[in-house]
Amino acid sequence: xxxxxxxxxxxxxxxxxxxxxxxxxxHDTFEDTVLIGIQPRGIYLADRIKKMLIEDYGLENIKLGxxxxxxxxxxxxxSEKTLEANKTxxxxxxxDKKVVFIDDVLYTGRSINAALTAVQSFGRPQEVELLCLIxxxxxxxxxxxxxxxxxxxxxxxxxxxxxxxxxNEGEDSVYVINS
Amino acid sequence: MAxxxxxxxxxxxxxxxxxxxxxxxxxxHFKEVINRPIKKVPSLRDITIANLFxxxxxxxxxxxxxxxKRLSADVINFSAAASSVKKGETLIDTVNNIxxxxxxxxxxxxxxxxxxxxLSKHIKASIVNAGDGAxxxxxxxxxxxxxxxxxxxxxxxxxxxxxxxxxHSRVALSNIYALKLQGANVKVCxxxxxxxxxxESLGVEVELDLRKALEWCDVANMLRVQxxxxxxxxxxxxxxxxxxxxVNKEILESLDKEIVIMHPGPINRGVEITSDVADSGQxxxxxxxxxxxxxxxxxxxxxxxxxx
Numbered sequence: 400x401x402x403x404x405x406x407x408x409x410x411x412x413x414x415x416x417x418x419x420x421x422x423x424x425x426h427d428t429f430e431d432t433v434l435i436g437i438q439p440r441g442i443y444l445a446d447r448i449k450k451m452l453i454e455d456y457g458l459e460n461i462k463l464g465x466x467x468x469x470x471x472x473x474x475x476x477x478s479e480k481t482l483e484a485n486k487t488x489x490x491x492x493x494x495d496k497k498v499v500f501i502d503d504v505l506y507t508g509r510s511i512n513a514a515l516t517a518v519q520s521f522g523r524p525q526e527v528e529l530l531c532l533i534x535x536x537x538x539x540x541x542x543x544x545x546x547x548x549x550x551x552x553x554x555x556x557x558x559x560x561x562x563x564x565x566x567n568e569g570e571d572s573v574y575v576i577n578s
Numbered sequence: 579m580a581x582x583x584x585x586x587x588x589x590x591x592x593x594x595x596x597x598x599x600x601x602x603x604x605x606x607h608f609k610e611v612i613n614r615p616i617k618k619v620p621s622l623r624d625i626t627i628a629n630l631f632x633x634x635x636x637x638x639x640x641x642x643x644x645x646x647k648r649l650s651a652d653v654i655n656f657s658a659a660a661s662s663v664k665k666g667e668t669l670i671d672t673v674n675n676i677x678x679x680x681x682x683x684x685x686x687x688x689x690x691x692x693x694x695x696x697l698s699k700h701i702k703a704s705i706v707n708a709g710d711g712a713x714x715x716x717x718x719x720x721x722x723x724x725x726x727x728x729x730x731x732x733x734x735x736x737x738x739x740x741x742x743x744x745x746h747s748r749v750a751l752s753n754i755y756a757l758k759l760q761g762a763n764v765k766v767c768x769x770x771x772x773x774x775x776x777x778e779s780l781g782v783e784v785e786l787d788l789r790k791a792l793e794w795c796d797v798a799n800m801l802r803v804q805x806x807x808x809x810x811x812x813x814x815x816x817x818x819x820x821x822x823x824x825v826n827k828e829i830l831e832s833l834d835k836e837i838v839i840m841h842p843g844p845i846n847r848g849v850e851i852t853s854d855v856a857d858s859g860q861x862x863x864x865x866x867x868x869x870x871x872x873x874x875x876x877x878x879x880x881x882x883x884x885x886x
Contacts, residue, residue: 470611470619470649470879481581481883484607520616 405533405560406550406573414549418530419451421547422499429461431525432497437514438467438485441502443564444532448501464489466500471513494522499547503562505531508543533560533573582880586705588694589714590755598759602724604876605869612648612871622651625882627683628676631708632658632669635687637843637867638708638718642685645874651882654681669693670700677703682885683878686710704881712746712807718842719752721873723760725866726797729838734761739791741767741823742801742850745774746808749842750801754780767791768823771812772803788823792833799840800825800850816849826852830860838862 406414426432429452436445442465452458469484500514511529518524530547535554552575554560559576563569582597590598611619627646631639639655646653656676673684683704686694691713698705709715723733730736738757744750744766757764764782766773773784785791792798803819813819825839839851839861847853855861 467607469607470621472621475621476624476883476885481880483580484604486607487610516620520611520614520618522615 400576400578402561402574402576404572405552405575408571411532411571411573414532415447415451416455418532418547418549419448419456422448422452422530423456423458425528426497426499429458431495432499433462433464433491433493434499434501435464435466435489435514435518437500437502437510438465438469438487440504440562441500443566444503444530444562445501446566447564448530462491464491466514466517468510468513468517471517473509473513489521492522493518493524495525496522498524498527500527500529502529502531504533504535504560505529505543505545506535506538506560508539508541511543512541532562535560581884585881585884586694586698586707587716587877587881588698588705588707590716590719590752590759591714593716593759595759598720598723598756601720601873601876601880602727604880605724605872608648608875608879609869609872612868612875618648618650620650621879622646622649622882625649625682625885626652626654626680627685627878628654628656628681629708630656630673630676630684630686630688632686632688632693633709635708637870638687638715641867641870642706642708642717642874645871645878646685648871649875649879649882651683651878654679669697673697673701673703677701683882704885706877706881709748712748712751714752714755715748715842716752716756717870717874717877718749719756720877721866721870722749722753722799722840722842723756724873725840725862725869726762726838728865728869729862730796733757735763736797737763737765737795738797738799739765739767739785739795740799740801741788741791741825743772743803743812744768744777744801745772745812746804747801749799753799754782758782765791765794768801769813769819788825789829792825792829792837795837797838797840798825799842801842802844802846802850820849824848824850824852825855827854827858830855836860840866842866 436442449461449463452461465488467485467487469482528546531545532549534548534551561574563572580600685706685708687708688710691711693710694705694707726733740750758781765785767785841863
């Protein structure tokens with residue numbers, strides 16, 4: 400197994416700042432916008448973006464929720480293991496809001512497809528956008544593309560992209576792991 | 579991730595503490611789902627479930643059907659009163675006929691103890707026991723423990739007394755297994771005639787005095803007197819039963835702590851429990867009903883994920 404660094408802590412920080420600025424360009428005060436981190440890995444990125452919007456850019460009242468897509472996945476009984484659910488926490492109304500899905504890696508697009516179905520349980524959003532830190536192009540199974548993209552990667556299928564965060568792995572970094 | 583150690587839920591006797599833990603964690607997520615504006619997930623859209631009720635049921639049948647529909651499974655219902663069972667068909671024939679219509683899971687209530695175990699040896703489908711005679715009613719015991727966990731934080735170390743007709747109760751047996759598995763202390767209380775002779779072998783204590791039992795416990799699970807299963811007279815009169823084993827406001831207020839009152843339903847108001855107790859904040863009877871749907875969703879989801 401070999402791994403190479405795709406983004407180090409400084410590069411992650413620069414990319415995050417750009418993504419946050421792009422969000423502000425499009426959503427201004429975030430009055431009608433809600434952020435939704437996709438469980439399990441998207442919530443760390445979502446937490447970080449919320450923190451930056453508040454602390455670095457002085458925005459208030461940023462609404463952030465977590466969405467678990469386990470029960471909406473299309474591989475129930477197709478994967479070898481039982482799918483384990485994570486916590487969904489959305490304590491605001493999604494109806495008529497601009498929703499921004501936040502996930503760390505966009506790969507086949509199936510998670511986002513499931514998330515699009517799942518979010519409808521909380522109302523009919525005005526529009527849905529997608530922000531991802533890493534976009535693995537050429538590996539999509541569905542016609543889904545990000546609106547805000549950190550970095551594009553041409554990783555091949557047996558390579559794995561791993562995003563680490565200070566909060567749980569001790570460092571901000573993105574690795575490509577070849578197994 | 580973890581999965582259930584069994585392919586059927588035939589009784590609490592056959593599952594482990596880890597299984598119960600997994601079912602409860604999954605039920606937590608489903609409880610959140612059933613409180614959403616849209617209470618349905620598409621997980622089981624390619625699963626067909628047959629609800630076979632060879633014995634009457636209102637709440638359990640509705641609860642299972644709702645759980646299945648909230649998971650988007652296709653559901654077919656069958657009740658013995660309107661079926662070929664009356665024409666002399668055997669259980670295996672009835673079920674095999676239904677399974678030949680491509681059914682993946684069977685939820686069954688049957689008056690004969692062991693009907694679920696028997697069926698599991700002869701057919702290819704996942705089986706959930708929804709009550710077999712006076713033997714087991716595993717999903718009821720799971721939702722009871724889940725409700726205790728929700729109200730008191732955990733089940734381990736809690737003192738639980740099961741009051742009433744222990745002899746004819748499948749709820750009592752499943753509850754005893756489930757509570758002991760999770761580390762609770764269990765006593766049973768009722769007229770001596772309604773307590774099975776060797777019940778102590780399950781690790782529970784017998785207490786014939788209701789007041790002493792209530793003073794000891796954190797939770798009292800009140801059972802109904804099952805007149806329909808009684809072929810002889812087990813106590814002199816309903817009035818005498820109520821005087822000795824009925825819970826009322828006075829006796830609860832005379833205790834030095836507030837205990838949790840549970841009841842699996844249907845309630846005979848004024849017999850084992852008075853209306854003012856059943857409708858009070860101490861009673862979690864309606865929470866049990868709501869939790870029933872979440873727990874049954876968890877059981878069905880986890881079993882369905884093991885179907886090949």
